Amino acid sequence: MSNPVYLALDLPQLDAAKALAQKVKAHVGGLKLGLEFFCAHGSHGVHEIAQVGLPIFLDLKLHDIPNTVAGAMQAIHVLEPAIVTVHASGGRAMLEDAKAAAGEHTKVVAVTMLTSLDERDLQRTGIAGTPHDHVMRLTELAHESGIDGIVCSGQEVAAAHKQWKDGFFVVPGLRPAGSAAGDQKRVVTPRKARDDGASVLVIGRPISRAPDPVQAARDIEETL
Ligand SMILES: O=c1ccn([C@@H]2O[C@H](COP(=O)(O)O)[C@@H](O)[C@H]2O)c(=O)[nH]1
Numbered sequence: 064m065s066n067p068v069y070l071a072l073d074l075p076q077l078d079a080a081k082a083l084a085q086k087v088k089a090h091v092g093g094l095k096l097g098l099e100f101f102c103a104h105g106s107h108g109v110h111e112i113a114q115v116g117l118p119i120f121l122d123l124k125l126h127d128i129p130n131t132v133a134g135a136m137q138a139i140h141v142l143e144p145a146i147v148t149v150h151a152s153g154g155r156a157m158l159e160d161a162k163a164a165a166g167e168h169t170k171v172v173a174v175t176m177l178t179s180l181d182e183r184d185l186q187r188t189g190i191a192g193t194p195h196d197h198v199m200r201l202t203e204l205a206h207e208s209g210i211d212g213i214v215c216s217g218q219e220v221a222a223a224h225k226q227w228k229d230g231f232f233v234v235p236g237l238r239p240a241g242s243a244a245g246d247q248k249r250v251v252t253p254r255k256a257r258d259d260g261a262s263v264l265v266i267g268r269p270i271s272r273a274p275d276p277v278q279a280a281r282d283i284e285e286t287l
Contacts (some may be wrong), residue, residue, distance in 0.1 A: 067257060068283060069120050069146075070138035071235070071267030073097055077104050077111060081222045083271060084115045090280035093118040093145065095265055109266035110143045118145035120233075121265070124174055126150035128158040136164035136171075146170045146233065147265070148214060158208035168213040171199055172232055175201040175223075177237025178216040181248040183210030194249060195219055217251030217259060235265035239283055242269050 068069035068091045072080040084094050094117050100108060101123060121144040125132045132149060137145065146237055149161045162171045175198040176185070182193055190197060196221040204228065207212050215223050219246030220232050233258040236247040244250050245268060252263050266283060273279035 065089055066090070066284060067262065067287070068096045068253070068264045068266055069093040070280070071095045071097065071116075071122075072263055072271070073099055073267050074100070074271065075103060079106050079113055084112060084224070086277055087270060087280040088115055088117055090230050091117070091266075091270075093120055093263070094120050095120040095267075097122045098124065098148065099183055099208075102144065106139075108141060109144075112199070113142075115238065120144065120146040120265075122146075122265075123203045124148045124150055126153045126158070129157045132157050132161040133164040138162050140164075140166045140169075144169055146172060147161060148172055148174055148233075149210075150174050151205050151213065154219050155204060155208045158205060158210050159276050162208070162210045170286055172212045172214055172231060173201065173205040173210055175205070175219075176215065178249045179246050184248075195222065198223060199226060202230075202254040202261065205221075206230065211263065216249035217232075217256035217261065218249045220256055221259035231262045233263045233265060234261040235267075237264055237266050237269070239279075239286065252286070253283050257287055 072092045074080040141234045165171050202213050202223045206227045214233040216236045217234050236250045237253045238250045270276050270279045
């Protein structure tokens with residue numbers, strides 16, 4: 064089985080991001096580039112990181128009217144990302160149009176509820192119920208819209224997997240036992256997420272901010 068870990072390269076400097084990716088590439092399965100990276104370095108930056116030779120996950124979390132999201136998906140076609148994120152709350156038409164505009168080999172996955180949020184945060188945005196309820200509702204919407212899968216926390220992935228047997232499940236908010244959660248509120252260990260059905264494990268700071276990132280990546284790999 065291939066390594067399910069995608070390293071989140073949330074570093075402001077392109078050279079530093081590329082150097083980190085080169086160092087840990089034997090111990091991860093892919094590289095995730097987010098909005099921070101894309102705004103700073105654009106397509107040029109993505110091409111540079113792609114030279115490392117691992118699949119690229121563009122975590123842009125697109126959320127706009129269907130026509131605009133479809134245009135953005137077409138614009139990133141040329142970068143041939145393995146995975147791209149959109150927000151499930153953009154609605155069914157947006158999800159359908161995003162999938163129709165994506166490249167043949169790109170998986171489109173919808174963010175259900177950010178892993179940095181908990182039930183109180185949800186209530187403050189006017190949504191009643193538990194994170195579990197909210198994630199399940201949006202998982203159903205994503206499934207019906209014909210996209211490839213969802214992003215959820217490791218606390219919901221087992222239930223989401225049960226509801227959508229052949230879905231593709233991206234799980235961030237992962238922390239090896241004993242490491243600091245930081246701004247993440249719904250965390251589990253990488254091993255628990257994998258055992259519960261995650262297809263991709265997104266891990267950033269536990270590797271990128273470790274005193275020895277290669278050792279940290281290797282330690283995580285050994286738990287899987
Ligand atoms: O719900 C979500 C969706 C995306 N992310 C992204 O994953 C990484 C996590 O980084 P860590 O340093 O391991 O916390 C980061 O790039 C987020 O933008 C998420 O955390 N939660």
